[in-house]
Amino acid sequence: MNKYLAISIACFAFLCVLSPAQSRATEALAVPTGKVVLTVGGQVTLPNAGKVTTFDMAMLDALPQVTMVTHTPWDGSAVVTFRGPLIRDILAAAGASGTKARVIALNDYAVMIPASDFNEDGVILATKRNGQRMAIRDKGPLWVIYPLADRPDLDVYGTYAKMAWQVKAIDVE
Amino acid sequence: MTRNWRIRIPAPLWFATLGFLGAAFVSVYEITLRQKETFESFRTGAWAVVQLDSEAGRLENAIMGHYADPLIVPTDDIDLAVDLLYSRFPVVLEGQRNSGMRRVNGMVDLILQAQSAMQPVEVQIARIKAGEPNTLPAVTEALRQLREPVRSAVRLGIALDQETFEPRLRDGQIGFVLDIGFVVLTGGFMVSIAIRQSRRSQRLGELAQIAAEAADMARGRLVDALNAISEAFVYFGPDGRLVMANDRFRQLHQDLGPMMQIGLDYPTFTQEIVERGLVKLDGPAEDWILERIAASAEPQASFEMEMPGGRIVLVNERRTREGGLVSVRTDVTEITRARELLAKRLHAMEASLNGIALVDPDGQVIYANLAFATIHEYARPDDLIGQPWRQFWDPAEAMRIEREILPTVGREGTWFGETRGQRAKGGVFPQETSLTRTSDGGLALAVDDISERKRAELESAVLREQFFNAQKLEAIGRLAGGIAHDFNNILAAVNGYANMLIEDLPANSETQGFARSILAAGERAKGLIREILAFSRTEKTERTTIRLNGLVDETLSMLRATLPTTIRLDIHLADASPLVKANATQISQVLMNLCVNARDAIDERGKSDGAIRITSSVVPIDGGCAEGLASGSGNGVDASILRIDGDPDADATRIWIGRLSPGPHVLLSVRDNGIGMPAEVMERIFDPFFSTKEVGKGTGLGLAAVHGIVTQHDGAITIESRIGEGTAFHIFLPVAVDRSETPPAPLPKARPAARSATILVVDDEEMVATMIARSLERLGYEVVCTTTPEEALEAFTENPNAFDIVITDQTMPGMSGVDLGRTMLAMRPSLPVILCTGYSDSATETSARASGIAAFISKPARPSELALEVERLLAVA
Structure with a gap:
């Protein structure tokens, strides 16, 4: 009985933690004050610039941050520490909902990612690499990062294609 | 032993082969994979190069756009384009998934060339931003410098992709197949070599196993063989320890029991033997042990060892080449006993009175005992060695042995019989001979000189015959006694009636004379019957003084009827008829016997002018007369022959029998001209039953009786004979001293009865x-x-x-x-x-x-x- 009680309490606590974000997400986002680095378009319910929701780097930093330590196919054998918000949090902040999202890079490279990846795999949109902001020349400023180190099943060619860098927009469909 | 001829590949080899194949496959796979990855990364890289080119194009468009309308295309776009272009260089140069591209010859150089061309471009962009005039040519040139290598890289990548990598990929697949094939072939070859090696080694292993089994079997056989032999066998290794002892040895030394184990050392063994009393010692045990150990170091001659229970063991020790000690012990008890027995037998043979000799297959004597030498009159047995066997037999006998007896010996192995041997000095003697074939094809001779025995046998045969004859004589005597009874009855009638005739017939008439003759014959017959009875009862007969001439006349008148008319009788009697004290019948018998013998001698000669001369005379005997019949001891009753005097030249033989006392003697001689007789016959003529006559014609008793009668009458006999001329018998009888004795008065005539009765x-x-x-x-x-x-x-x-x-x-x-x-x-x-x-x-x-x-x-x-x-x-x- 104590076990169930403990689980119930844990669930309650979790909901309590989530509830302010949830409540905040329902609120209209502020207009970015800095340079817009990300535009979330498509089925967005909380737009802040027309039909899209735009984010500056501060807005993204305001979202809950996740640190992810992993290797990538672009860094050789080196292990790199990425940090940034979960994409699902970004989409939630934009009030976006859909089954998939088109992630578009600065050079117009685009890749379709199913929404389940964001909800289940904990994919982040990294804003920092090894604690540093990423320049465009270094695949910045935003980079879709999958937890390759923690999830070997994801460490495959298909995943690499979805790990777009120089991300500038996400269109939710 | 089961031999598996199937190839058996050892598990390690299997594992190695599998490992090798696996590794080969994995490595080929890996190579292929890497190659594929290379191709993949080449393609990815080619794509990256294309992107680089498009980014370069974006930069050129941005710059050119800015030239066209700075409002539409701000410098930020140019900067973004620059940043984007810059971000592509590391992807191409460092990106993991683009490594294949970088391996393309000249590719990296082109990219680096393009990268380095960025600096002039940025300089020109800075000039544009600064608003410097007339920058277009330089910008165009800088951009050209940038795009030229990028386009070359793209071309190179595409060309490679189309002309080189695709075929290579294809070739790579073929190569993969070839590589796999090569690997498989190489692996197969190696595996086959390995299998062959394995097979060889397996075969070698099997051969080694077979050899080991064979060696084991051979050893087993050797052990079996050693166990099967009757000799005890033991082997001490070079270290002096027991390696092997066969069953017989263990049996012989069973008292050692558990001591007899592999590893037992020789000195301990020797000591144990002594301590357990397995050997009979003459001296101290320690000496024997030391001697044995010393001798075993350099074994020389074999020696005999007596074990308890009297078994004798011949020990034969030798060192093997590697220094081991082999000892073979043969139980020679039987042999030793046999040897002793043989020695005894040889001794017995040596001492045997029978002659024993061995002859080799060539017929030469190789052994003879003393008796053999002696029998054959050789001084020493050695003198016979090497002599041919024939030499010991009479030549004719040797021939008989060779032709008849030796084949029998060859057939039946032995022969026993009588042969005539020959002595060294030439004498022939009868022998009992045993001939036995020996195993080497020679002969064993055993001879026994039986000449003595033969003689004895002959004598005993004579004695036996005499005995039988005596029995016969006794039987005849009994028979004669019986006949005499009946004959007397007949004579009683004959004589009785003859008496009556004499009385009744006229005196002196012729018929009365006949009757008297009948009576006289009857009386003589009566005397004869009495003699027969006397002879059969061996009683001394009655002697009377008789006139010899009358007796002779009377005998001859009876004898004449029995003599054939072809024989002439010459009778010359002494003038004065000598008297002798004798039994008339016996003397008559002597005379008749001599005359019958004379007749037979004449018959045998077959002469028609046969003559018997009978003479009587009186001769004095004084010691020197009578041709050697000397006076001897007393009455001189001696049956033995005194002397025989053979005269080879004249074929005359004389014999003297009996001894005479000095004094006058009547000499009665009967001389015939018959065949005569040789000394050998004369020697035996007085033996009872000796006869030269055919069976049934003579009893052999005649002359024996003569001899007996004459010697009983104190007389003697001499005989002289010449072969082919005749024989003379001379009978000496002493002249009767009592001259007064008168002949018996004739019986008084029966007178008529004096009274009636x-x-x-x-x-x-x-x-x-x-x-x-x-x-x-x-x-x-x-x-x-x-x-x-x-x-x-x-x-x-x-x-x-x-x-x-x-x-x-x-x-x-x-x-x-x-x-x-x-x-x-x-x-x-x-x-x-x-x-x-x-x-x-x-x-x-x-x-x-x-x-x-x-x-x-x-x-x-x-x-x-x-x-x-x-x-x-x-x-x-």
């Missing part, structure tokens, strides 16, 4: 009874004649006093004369009984006299004699 006559011979009765009746007596004792007894019992005298025969069926007389005397003791006996028997006479028999008359009773006795008894009564 009745006489009972009993004789089972009716003829005799009748004759007696008639002669007594003629004298005037009354006679009752009966032929059986029962009849006589009946007549007597009827009236015992009716008879004055009883005359009875002794031998009658049913009752003897003595018994009859005794019965009658019991009834009438004063009865005179006259007993007539067929032959004189002192026992009968004694018992008869005791029974009261009054008188005896010898049969055949002469009627006159009987009449005189009757007259005398009647006178007494």
Whole structure:
């Protein structure tokens, strides 16, 4: 009985933690004050610039941050520490909902990612690499990062294609 | 042993092969994978290069756009384009998934060239931003410098992709197949080599196993073989420790028990043997042990060892090449005993009285014992060695042995029989011979000189014959006694009736002369019967003084009838007829025997002018006369031959038998001109039953009787004979000293009965009874004649006093004369009984006299004699 009680309490606590974000997400986002680095378009319910929701780097930093330590196919054998918000949090902040999202890079490279990846795999949109902001020349400023180190099943060619860098927009469909 | 000929690949080899194949496959796969990755990364890289080119194009467009309308295309776009272009360089140069591209020859150089071309471009962009005029040519040139290598890289990548990498990929697949094939082939080759090696090693292993099994089997066989031999075998290794001992050895040393184990060392073994008493020692044990150990170091000769229980073991020790000690122990107890036995036998052979010799297959003597040498008159047995066997037999006998006996020996292995051996000095002797084939094809001879035995056998045969003859003689005597009884009865009748004829016939008439002759012959026959009886009873016969000439005449007159007319008789008798004290019948017998022998000698010679000369004379014997018949000891009764004197030149032989006392002797000679006789015959002529005559013609007793008679009469005999000319017998008899003795007075003539008397006559011979009765009746007596004792007894019992005298025969069926007389005397003791006996028997006479028999008359009773006795008894009564 104590076990169930403990689980119930844990669930309650979790909901309590989530509830302010949830409540905040329902609120209209502020207009970015800095340079817009990300535009979330498509089925967005909380737009802040027309039909899209735009984010500056501060807005993204305001979202809950996740640190992810992993290797990538672009860094050789080196292990790199990425940090940034979960994409699902970004989409939630934009009030976006859909089954998939088109992630578009600065050079117009685009890749379709199913929404389940964001909800289940904990994919982040990294804003920092090894604690540093990423320049465009270094695949910045935003980079879709999958937890390759923690999830070997994801460490495959298909995943690499979805790990777009120089991300500038996400269109939710 | 099961031998698996299937190839068996050892597990490690399998693993190695599999490992190798796996590794090969993995490496090929990896290579292929890497290659594929290379191709993949090349393609990715080519894409990255294309992107680089498009970014370069974006930059050029941005710059050119800015030139066209700075409002539409701000410098930020140019900066973004620059940043984007810059961000592509690391992707191409460092991106993991683009590594294939970088391996393309010249690719990296082109990219680096493009990267380095960025600096002039940025300089020109800075000039544009600064608003410097007339920058277009330089910008265009800078951009051209940038795009040129990028486009070249793109071209290179595409060209490679189309012309090189695709075929190479294709080739790579073929190469993969080839590589796999090569790997498989190489692997297969290696595996086949490995399998072959494995097979070889397996075969070698199997061979080694087979060899090991064979060696094991061989060793097993060796052990089996060593266990099978009758000798005890033991092997101490070079380290002096027991390696092997066969069953026989263990059996022989079973008292050692568990000690006999592999590893037992020789000194301990030796010591144990001594301590457990497995060897009989003469001296101290320590000495023996030390001696054995020392000797085993350098074993030389074999030695014999006596074990308890008397077993003798021959120990033979040798060192093996590697220094081990092999000891073979043979139980030689039997051999030793056999050897001893052999020695004893040899000794016995040496000592044997039988001659023993061994002959080799070549027929030469290789061994002879002393007896063999002695029998054959050799000094030493060694003298015979090497001599041919034939030498020991008479040549003819040797031939017989070779032709007849040796084949038998060859067939049956042995032969036993009599042969004639030959001595070294030439004598031939009879021998018993045993010939046995020896295993080497030679002969074993055993001979026994039987000449002595033969002689003895001959003598014993003679003695046996004599014995048989004596028995025969005795039988003849008994027979003669029986015949004499009957013959006497006949003579009694003949003589009785002859007497009656003489009395009745006219005196001096011719017929009365005949009757006298019958009577004389009858009397002689009576004498002869008496002699036969005397001979059969070996009683000394009665001797009287007789005139020899008369006796000779009388004998010859009887003899003449038996001699053939072709033989002339010359008779020259001494003028004065000498007297001799002798038994007339015997002397007559001597003369008759000599004359019969003379006749036979003449017959044998087959001469028609045969003559027998009979002479008598008187010769004095004084010691030097009578041709060597010297006076000897007393009466000189000596049957042995005194001397034989052979005269080879003249073929004359003389023999002297008997000894004579000095004094006058009558010499009676009988000389014939017959065949004569050799010394050998003469030597034996007086032996009883010796006869040269055919069986049935002579008894061999004639001359023996002559000899006996002459020596009984103190006489002697000499014989001289010449082969082919004749023989002379000379009989010497002493001249009778008592010259006064007169010839017996003729019996007084029976006179007529003085008084009347009745006489009972009993004789089972009716003829005799009748004759007696008639002669007594003629004298005037009354006679009752009966032929059986029962009849006589009946007549007597009827009236015992009716008879004055009883005359009875002794031998009658049913009752003897003595018994009859005794019965009658019991009834009438004063009865005179006259007993007539067929032959004189002192026992009968004694018992008869005791029974009261009054008188005896010898049969055949002469009627006159009987009449005189009757007259005398009647006178007494």
